[in-house]
Amino acid sequence: MNRGRGRTTNGYSGRGGRSWRSGGYFDHGRSPVGAERHSGEDSCYYQDDGMSQSRGRHLQKMSPASGSSYSKHDSTAAFGYKPKKPFPDGTGLKWQNDPPQASDTSGAVLKDDFPSLSCQLDSKGSQPYAGRTQVEPLPVEETENCASVLHHDFSRRVNFSCLQDESEPSESSQKMSPQNSAGFGDSVHTECQVVVDPFDICLSKAGTPVMLKPSLLVKNREKRNEIKRSMEGQNGIVLRSGMVLLKKYLSLSDQVKIVKACRELGFGSGGFYQPGYRDGAKLHLKMMCLGKNWDPETGNYEDLRPIDCAVPPHIPREFYLLVEKAIKDSHALLQQKAIASHVEDILPWMSPNICIVNFYSASGRLGLHQDRDESPESLHKRLPVVSFSIGDSAEFLYGDQRDVDKAEKVELESGDVLIFGGNSRHIFHGVTAIKQNTAPRALVDETNLRPGRLNLTFREY
Ligand SMILES: O=C(O)CCC(=O)C(=O)O
Ligand SMILES: [Fe+2]
Numbered sequence: 001m002n003r004g005r006g007r008t009t010n011g012y013s014g015r016g017g018r019s020w021r022s023g024g025y026f027d028h029g030r031s032p033v034g035a036e037r038h039s040g041e042d043s044c045y046y047q048d049d050g051m052s053q054s055r056g057r058h059l060q061k062m063s064p065a066s067g068s069s070y071s072k073h074d075s076t077a078a079f080g081y082k083p084k085k086p087f088p089d090g091t092g093l094k095w096q097n098d099p100p101q102a103s104d105t106s107g108a109v110l111k112d113d114f115p116s117l118s119c120q121l122d123s124k125g126s127q128p129y130a131g132r133t134q135v136e137p138l139p140v141e142e143t144e145n146c147a148s149v150l151h152h153d154f155s156r157r158v159n160f161s162c163l164q165d166e167s168e169p170s171e172s173s174q175k176m177s178p179q180n181s182a183g184f185g186d187s188v189h190t191e192c193q194v195v196v197d198p199f200d201i202c203l204s205k206a207g208t209p210v211m212l213k214p215s216l217l218v219k220n221r222e223k224r225n226e227i228k229r230s231m232e233g234q235n236g237i238v239l240r241s242g243m244v245l246l247k248k249y250l251s252l253s254d255q256v257k258i259v260k261a262c263r264e265l266g267f268g269s270g271g272f273y274q275p276g277y278r279d280g281a282k283l284h285l286k287m288m289c290l291g292k293n294w295d296p297e298t299g300n301y302e303d304l305r306p307i308d309c310a311v312p313p314h315i316p317r318e319f320y321l322l323v324e325k326a327i328k329d330s331h332a333l334l335q336q337k338a339i340a341s342h343v344e345d346i347l348p349w350m351s352p353n354i355c356i357v358n359f360y361s362a363s364g365r366l367g368l369h370q371d372r373d374e375s376p377e378s379l380h381k382r383l384p385v386v387s388f389s390i391g392d393s394a395e396f397l398y399g400d401q402r403d404v405d406k407a408e409k410v411e412l413e414s415g416d417v418l419i420f421g422g423n424s425r426h427i428f429h430g431v432t433a434i435k436q437n438t439a440p441r442a443l444v445d446e447t448n449l450r451p452g453r454l455n456l457t458f459r460e461y
Contacts, residue, residue, distance in 0.1 A: 241423040242382070244418070290355040292353065319456070393439075396429065402428045
């Protein structure tokens, strides 16, 4: 099936505004402002307002109900989700659909931690600044080159990826009713008429039995890796003050579980979609928000996704636990390197209540931007962003300026966890390329993840 192309419009219409983005994140593509723009499609680019590029500008208050209220013990986070329909390969979902028991106040109900499923993705990379969005079907030649299509300012956290995949069946597309075409974003939840088709980050394995749990192969490999890791010690690197990279930190079985959980959540209500702007510009990537919806158009975090009024799924408790562990281990690393006696001064503690999940295809990109749509308090405290990379590797740039030539470069591989807070909370960062066929074989075998890269960034509002 033709996934990339026939996708319809996301329905957004009208252009709106862009400057919202100047805050930055959707830098779509990060290309320099002014890059040529494609009629109504996307934007992988970035706009320079001189200082920002962030997902942040339009900071806005969350409603009381939404504030940073998630607690690590919020057991409800892992429940309540039910896929709208079975996956194309017939796999249903097994994501703790039963409500928690009265006694399960800490989420202990989760026996296997993650939902069970399988999947797979796609990726490759081309131009450095394409941005992470994508929305509408673009001519192949254009999608091959994000730079040519992205041209909008998504400078918030956006800068999506040029997601393109001609081969799969379920791609998310958004269709909008005619009367809906003009007012996207005019007010917070006025639209809700867009139908978002589910997007499966895993390729269907017709006729293949569904594996509900990591296979023996994965488990054995995992065991070997664990032994290797314990002999070598944790491979943590302090990239700069407040910025820690934990190499191959997520075990293969955790990666499998994360992919399966994201597949499941991403296929249901509030799941993956192709963000776009009211002017019709489309982002080149798939995105799903957990906890709160981050609206690329406004840069706001809200309780509902304006285009379809979907409620963002909760952050699975297991994700939270992994984030917590990664921060703890980063603190241990900082201590071990005698970098600080009080490590929280360097890397503050953070309890995520927002997670933005992106799926970059081979041509996906994310221009340099800052993450600054979180609350003024969170930004002021310089609470870290914790990023999980899964699938194909990415070339990640970071630096103090929005200047690719001055940026440092690091490869983020599957299983890597990158944390940037403290003095690095406001760094410019972005993804310039996705390296094809670099995802661990066992991960792909186990999940059938599409070629590409799954990235989860956790934040505390
Ligand atoms: O994909 C990545 O590694 C970075 C993602 C990112 O910067 C974001 O979502 O704001
Ligand atoms: Fe970011």
